[in-house]
Amino acid sequence: MKDRKTPPQDSRTCTVIIVSYYTGPVLLDCLQAALEQEGLDGVVLVDNGNDETMRKKVDKVTVSDRRLRVLRGHGNVGFARGCNMGVATAEADYILILNPDCVMRPGSMRRAIEVLTQHPAAAALTLKIENSDGSEQRGGRRNLISPWSCLVELFRLDKVMPNNPHAQRINLHETPPFDTVTAVQCISGAFMMMPRTVYTALGGMDEDYFLHFEDVDLCLRIQKSGYQILYVPDVTVMHMKGTSRTLPLFVEWHKSMSAITYFNKHFCSGRSCFLLAPISISILLRFLLLAVPLTVVWLWSCIMRACSRADSDHSGS
Known part of the structure; x- marks a missing residue:
């Protein structure tokens, strides 16, 4: 097991991405909440796309607190590439990948x-991630995803072989x-703190993943x-x-494509590739x-929002 050099006790800082x-x-x-944290070096917001109202509100924060920097104008480059862009501008000892709804x-x-700092053999860390009701969120601590673990999930082999x-x-x-x-074997990219040098040495997030599984891939590496x-x-940290x-x-499309990419990258060699076909x-x-149900629900929500806006406009007139 590796150990890494840790910075002096009083100089430890972190950049939030x-x-x-x-x-x-x-x-x-x-x-x-991020700007109020002790030990903060700065916050880098990688804006893959937000509406004009939100951009103006964020810009007001940058005026009042220079520790917040915003990267925008690059379009929606995905989560992995966005993280790497943010980390490339960081200079702190540690970087924290944080979801924007945490x-x-x-x-x-x-x-x-x-x-x-106390665990030089550790290269990544997460806190207890909670839902808004205080319950522990799914995915905050987990085992690595593999063809075998998927079979365990599918057939609930944990009940057949509980010990x-x-x-x-x-x-x-x-x-x-x-x-x-x-x-633990794997944590969520919703809150993932790492030494910046280790993140860089590992090549950061794999940009072959547009959305989802990039955190699982990094944990495996x-x-x-x-x-x-x-x-x-x-x-605890709250993830809404x-x-x-x-x-x-x-x-869901990108989650599916990322899952297939993950299995092909790490579990496809020789004849085993044929075994991955049923999983794909x-x-x-x-x-x-x-x-179909996702599309129906989305269309219904769009209709309801449009009706709500129409009612508001009618009331205002």
């Missing part, structure tokens, strides 16, 4: 920096909570490099999913089954 695409009002809460509690950054350590489910949020800092990944249960106005079908087919079938 936030990639945003039509996130909604929660983006301002995310920025404000709101940090006071002291979150300082605690995360302390843990990474087999190799027959565990991917997501661990329904398992007993950890009491102390614990090494971290483990292959001999480093640990840590989960810190005593500090569902705030983006992105078309759900767009998200099942991923595409899942997308097709979701396509």
